[in-house]
Amino acid sequence: MKALVWHGVGNIQLDNVPDPQIEQPGDAVIRITASAICGTDLHFIRGTFSDMQPGTILGHEAVGIVEAVGDEVRNFTPGDRVVVCSTVSCGVCPPCRAGHTAQCDNANPNGPEAGTCFFGGPKATGPVNGLQAEKARIPFAANTLVKIPDGVTDEQAILISDIFPTAWFGAELADITRGDIVVVFGCGPVGQFAIASALLLGAARVIAVDSHEDRLAMARRQGAFPINFEQEDPVEVIKKLTGGTGADCAIDAVGVDSQHAHHGPASAEAEEKADKFAQEVAQVAPETHPQHDNWIPGDAPTQALEWAIAGLKKAGRLSIIGVYPPTAEIFPIGKAMNKNLTIKMGNCNHHTHIPYLLELTRTGAIDPAGVLTNVEPIEKVMEAYEAFDRREAGWVKVELEI
Ligand SMILES: [Zn+2]
């Protein structure tokens, strides 16, 4: 079958690989009908999340049809239409039963202390072959797959495999209540869904920070107040838009590939911090292989966090769902501590949130497909990756048809 394979930093290829098989009684094999490219995949190619094993199939977002199930998978049968949870979970261990399915004790082959197990990730996450492929083996399929209700399309469901639940989880971590002013850093696909989730949870005002006009325009269409950090000082404008106090809560939907300002009033501070940011990049991305204008790591890993902490009100709440590798050790803890902030973070507990978001979609409360900007055949996956990596105008979220 065809699959997108990670060969090294800056080196991915569409290869022919053997079809997956049932290996454990809890496995299923699915035929994938839609996959998607995610910002998380870019970290592995840019080198800002290391320890990938050559030969690993990339991708952790998919919709498909069940082809075969192992003896222990009683709740699915061949022919069922399913969405795949990006994180693998068993459903029976204590963390799973408490809803913390990303911290499952049994899913990660490296043991209960190894952390989140997800598709198409580095060695410490499994590795489990990913979903940018014609077929996939799904471990712990009884919990890792969720049936798609009638009336929900592939184009809607593919966004509920990872990015919508991640954003929803982030909005829940931020404890958004009616009347809150929420600031979302990053207007990529997860940021867009963080805006939507904040509004669904009753936020009175959502402020959205990014540097790409097409993404800020999408945020504005949702009702958010956009700030372009290449033109304005985001912290100053957040203060202005919150009556001088700062936001009630902030969601970091950027993560390790954060960029500092290169123009405008916020660039002076970035110049002062140039050495600090360079040290951070060296720590999180020891090996990089940029090619022309592709696979370039972000130049300021803690920039979004710094702005978030500065833009929050006293005793505000920070939710971190942007991805940081375990090697990232720099955090502006002093400023956060002295402001009495509450900080919550983590990998999304997909299984816990996906059924509810499928139901919101089925009822028409939200149409997740509004964030999808590009649908490409798997044969064009390389070009799609390159355009998405460059954040080309109009490339917010890419579905791969398989
Ligand atoms: Zn993803």
Ligand SMILES: [Zn+2]
């Ligand atoms: Zn579990």
